[in-house]
Amino acid sequence: MSDLAIYGGEPVRTKSFPTWPVYGEMEEKLLLEVLHSGKWGGIGRNKLPIFEEKFAALHDAVHAVTCVNGTMGITIALQAAGVKPGDEVIMPPYTFIATATSALMFGAIPVFADVEPDTLALDPAAVEHAITPRTKAIVTVHIGGAPSNMTKLKDIAQKRGLRLIEDAAQAVGARWDGKGVGALGDLGTFSFQSSKNINAGEGGMILTNDKGLADKAWSLSNVGRIREGAWYQHEHIGWNLRMTEFQAAVLLGQMSRVEEQLERRERSGNLLTELFREVKEITTMRRDPGITRHAYHLYMFKLAPELADRIDKNDVIERLVAEGIPVSSGYNSLNRNNAVLQEIEKWTGERREFHCPVSERASEKEVLWLHQNVLLADEEDMYDIVKAVKKVVQSFKVT
Numbered sequence: 124m125s126d127l128a129i130y131g132g133e134p135v136r137t138k139s140f141p142t143w144p145v146y147g148e149m150e151e152k153l154l155l156e157v158l159h160s161g162k163w164g165g166i167g168r169n170k171l172p173i174f175e176e177k178f179a180a181l182h183d184a185v186h187a188v189t190c191v192n193g194t195m196g197i198t199i200a201l202q203a204a205g206v207k208p209g210d211e212v213i214m215p216p217y218t219f220i221a222t223a224t225s226a227l228m229f230g231a232i233p234v235f236a237d238v239e240p241d242t243l244a245l246d247p248a249a250v251e252h253a254i255t256p257r258t259k260a261i262v263t264v265h266i267g268g269a270p271s272n273m274t275k276l277k278d279i280a281q282k283r284g285l286r287l288i289e290d291a292a293q294a295v296g297a298r299w300d301g302k303g304v305g306a307l308g309d310l311g312t313f314s315f316q317s318s319k320n321i322n323a324g325e326g327g328m329i330l331t332n333d334k335g336l337a338d339k340a341w342s343l344s345n346v347g348r349i350r351e352g353a354w355y356q357h358e359h360i361g362w363n364l365r366m367t368e369f370q371a372a373v374l375l376g377q378m379s380r381v382e383e384q385l386e387r388r389e390r391s392g393n394l395l396t397e398l399f400r401e402v403k404e405i406t407t408m409r410r411d412p413g414i415t416r417h418a419y420h421l422y423m424f425k426l427a428p429e430l431a432d433r434i435d436k437n438d439v440i441e442r443l444v445a446e447g448i449p450v451s452s453g454y455n456s457l458n459r460n461n462a463v464l465q466e467i468e469k470w471t472g473e474r475r476e477f478h479c480p481v482s483e484r485a486s487e488k489e490v491l492w493l494h495q496n497v498l499l500a501d502e503e504d505m506y507d508i509v510k511a512v513k514k515v516v517q518s519f520k521v522t
Contacts, residue, residue, distance in 0.1 A: 193314025268418030
């Protein structure tokens with residue numbers, strides 16, 4: 124038997140990885156400014172417009188609309204884009220459940236198209252096969268911070284007259300073909316939930332280059348008001364989905380570190396990929412040449428097929444955690460989620476099935492995650508990760 128820590132041996136690593144969130148005097152200063160201003164939200168917008176402007180500039184976008192969270196950001200984007208109850212929205216199954224529930228919240232129907240096996244991003248070929256006369260939009264997910272193939276997806280959307288929405292919750296600062304994500308499609312949405320690469324505990328953002336879509340999104344999240352109208356002038360049906368000045372203050376502080384953290388995560392991610400080439404029991408995600416900056420909210424890697432078919436990946440996770448490496452299992456494939464399927468049945472009157480074998484296999488047997496705070500560690504820590512992974516996967520050869 125090997126000397127794995129799980130069996131009482133010395134772990135590869137006892138040192139902690141960086142904690143999250145990272146914050147400092149900047150957040151404290153900005154929060155106190157909001158507190159003492161007495162303008163915490165509603166019409167008292169001081170920090171919010173500054174944050175919207177800075178965030179839009181980071182992503183090469185013209186318009187930015189803050190909102191209460193990333194889930195509602197997608198809901199607002201879908202409705203601003205003209206998606207109505209009963210319309211179908213194509214999306215990947217390998218994503219957080221909110222991608223689906225944001226549509227189901229108002230009766231739009233998720234249609235799951237499988238992901239690419241070597242990126243886990245929405246497969247453009249699968250999208251083409253999933254289009255029906257009821258399809259109105261595509262929601263692509265920049266999974267782990269890696270932009271989807273926006274060139275192919277935009278071509279499909281334009282050719283078929285569909286709206287293209289980017290779920291960029293994990294992709295703050297990512298770039299495709301030299302341009303920031305979020306306004307490459309019709310609209311893009313971001314999350315500032317507590318695990319995200321910049322966070323305020325909760326919060327969301329919608330980006331677009333289309334003024335009409337921006338105005339619709341603003342109205343939907345501001346109780347149906349219009350930008351130039353009076354406070355009690357409600358021209359549309361909308362909801363109170365506004366972000367607060369306190370959240371904007373925290374996010375402005377977070378933005379002060381975003382470039383340095385992006386560079387550090389990308390260095391760490393690139394190094395891990397290079398080092399994992401020495402571990403034949405592991406496969407890494409393919410980086411599309413169109414990705415000119417990866418946000419690395421996650422570093423995802425896979426057990427090689429022979430190993431994945433022979434063992435339970437949860438056993439790998441247990442042993443890696445014992446070695447001091449905080450890996451996790453990742454998402455469950457949403458096309459297998461009973462709550463989602465039941466909600467689709469409620470709206471459509473039929474039990475639908477979606478064939479997504481790549482997503483299912485990745486979820487159930489192959490994919491492991493390292494979270495973004497791990498990638499903020501030093502270079503030597505990346506060597507520890509690979510050493511531990513190599514030790515663990517090779518331990519399964521021991522009988």
